[in-house]
Amino acid sequence: QVTLRESGPALARPTETLTLTCTFSGFSLTTSGMCVSWIRQPPGKALEWLALINWDDDKYYKTSLKTRLTISKDTSKNQVVLTMTNVDPLDTGTYYCTRTHDGQLAFDPWGQGTQVTVSS
Amino acid sequence: VVMTQSPATLSVSPGERVTLSCRASQSVWSNLAWYQQRPGQAPRLLIYGASTRATGVPVRFSGSGSGTEFTLTISSLQSADSAVYYCQQYNHWPPYSFGQGTKLEIK
Numbered sequence: 522q523v524t525l526r527e528s529g530p531a532l533a534r535p536t537e538t539l540t541l542t543c544t545f546s547g548f549s550l551t552t553s554g555m556c557v558s559w560i561r562q563p564p565g566k567a568l569e570w571l572a573l574i575n576w577d578d579d580k581y582y583k584t585s586l587k588t589r590l591t592i593s594k595d596t597s598k599n600q601v602v603l604t605m606t607n608v609d610p611l612d613t614g615t616y617y618c619t620r621t622h623d624g625q626l627a628f629d630p631w632g633q634g635t636q637v638t639v640s641s
Numbered sequence: 642v643v644m645t646q647s648p649a650t651l652s653v654s655p656g657e658r659v660t661l662s663c664r665a666s667q668s669v670w671s672n673l674a675w676y677q678q679r680p681g682q683a684p685r686l687l688i689y690g691a692s693t694r695a696t697g698v699p700v701r702f703s704g705s706g707s708g709t710e711f712t713l714t715i716s717s718l719q720s721a722d723s724a725v726y727y728c729q730q731y732n733h734w735p736p737y738s739f740g741q742g743t744k745l746e747i748k
Contacts, residue, residue: 558737568676568684568727570737581735617683626731627674627689634683 523547525557525618525632533639539608541635543601543618550576550596554623557601559592562634563614573621574601608639642666642733646726646740654748657718661743663711663728672732675704675713678742679724687726688713715745723747 529541541559548555558573572592573581582590591604601618615636619628643666653659663673671691676684686695688704691711701716715722728740 567741568729568739570735570739573735583736621731625689626672627686627695627729628676628684628737629686629689629695631683631685 523620523630525620525630527616527618527632527635529616529635529637531636531638533608533612533637535609535639535641536607539605539612539637539639541603541605541616541618541637543603543632545599545601545618545620548620548622550574550594550599550601552576552622556621557594557618558621558628559601559603559616559618560628560631561612561614561616563611566614568617571616572603610639613637613639642669642730642738644728644730644738644740646728646743648743649741650744650746652746652748653718655718655720658714658716659718659745661713661715661726661745663706663713663740665709665711665730667733668708669730669732671707672730673704673706673711674729674731675702676727676729677722677724678727679721684727718747720747 525545533539556575559571574592589606615634617634619631645664647662673691675688678684692704703714725742725744
């Protein structure tokens with residue numbers, strides 16, 4: 522069974538760096554074709570894809586956030602980490618991690634999400 | 642690729658049939674997915690490849706379309722279908738793009 526779980530601080534202050542961790546099980550990010558993405562959702566708004574990392578350590582980012590985002594993986598821990606620098610109240614929302622792979626190009630499954638509020 | 646969903650909200654009675662629409666600003670072939678997001682929950686994959694139901698998805702849910710026009714049809718609505726539904730293209734990435742969602746309310 523594939524599962525993903527996000528973790529991180531519930532509250533961040535403006536200008537701080539936010540670090541979110543996705544811990545997964547049921548698959549390996551060393552398997553060819555495997556990818557993990559981060560997606561966020563501001564309160565009451567739509568889903569927004571942020572970043573992806575694949576088995577070969579290729580990384581892709583939403584263009585408008587590229588300078589603030591870093592995605593990385595630790596295959597020994599089955600974790601993917603997303604860091605976001607210089608956070609702003611507009612970064613408030615729920616952050617999800619999810620998987621794609623060669624056999625399933627849609628996002629499935631999703632973690633339960635971690636809520637982040639950026640406020641002073 | 643900009644994904645546009647219509648309508649924004651929909652209120653339908655139990656047992657009825659409903660059709661949600663999704664339009665892509667350029668062709669995404671059949672590389673389109675639909676997700677259901679119930680209140681307070683993470684999104685759940687319903688349909689991929691425009692028309693293939695994900696594992697465990699009831700047959701009441703069906704998807705159709707290709708290119709730029711897509712629909713999600715839910716037949717015989719149940720109270721559990723009350724949710725926001727998102728379409729998403731995965732043909733042209735990065736970035737992946739989602740529609741703004743259709744909120745389905747069951748009367």
